[in-house]
Amino acid sequence: MQVDPGNMKLTYTNSVFHFLKPALLVLSLFLFAFSVSAQDEAETYFAETKVGESFNFNEKTIRFKEVLVDSRCPSDVTCVRAGEAKILVEIFKGEKFLGKEIITLGANVNSFKTSLAKFFKEELDIEFLSLSPYPKTSRKIKASDYQLQFKVTETVKR
Template identity: 30%
Template structure:
């Protein structure tokens, strides 16, 4: 029963996304993301029609990177949450990636490799970054 409800929610949610004017234009402009370096803006899904998957920057969970113009003991780290939906297999998974090389900045899910290249904007001293202002550059490749 839970799987049916989950699948129904998934279908309704992404149907709404695809029929929205602003989002559908973004999807059309970026309709081939497989194997490329792509930029994901927070909350805007990108669709690969060939491989039938959707990938989206869900949120920035933490951003403790050393701000520009500040001297820090270490460079810091940021953690992002990414949603991946494989439409062929009807699988939705969330995963986290980090900006610091000592942490997990890449992963493999459902025969796809993901690597976080950068998180923007970079923090500045005494300036807050709103969630909706974040974007990431990421590699997505089939393995």
């Protein structure tokens, strides 16, 4: 490399850079094309269901079957342990029953995320946002009163 002090421009006399430029260009184009083809598309759905209700999307169904256990600490009591709720959901593709999943929600956790990819070929995450109503000592919650809010994110490979 030579420096011309008259106009302070760098001039390269080594021809290695002439070979590197095309190679770097081809490599950059390949990596860009690969990254574009490998990108995934994610679709997000929000749902609120009651016990026994189903949420349908893209020929898939998640049914809020029942609350198995609700030992969350009532909001009007101070507890040593926060407790938890266990819910049962059923998974379908079209009319075909694929299986059941028991989800444990902690009382002090705002949301719980799990993958349902074992039931489907594509990636499918479900995030349980809330289970309401929250227990109080002054009332007993009937099974029909429970509502489950969740978000489903389906990742589709292009």
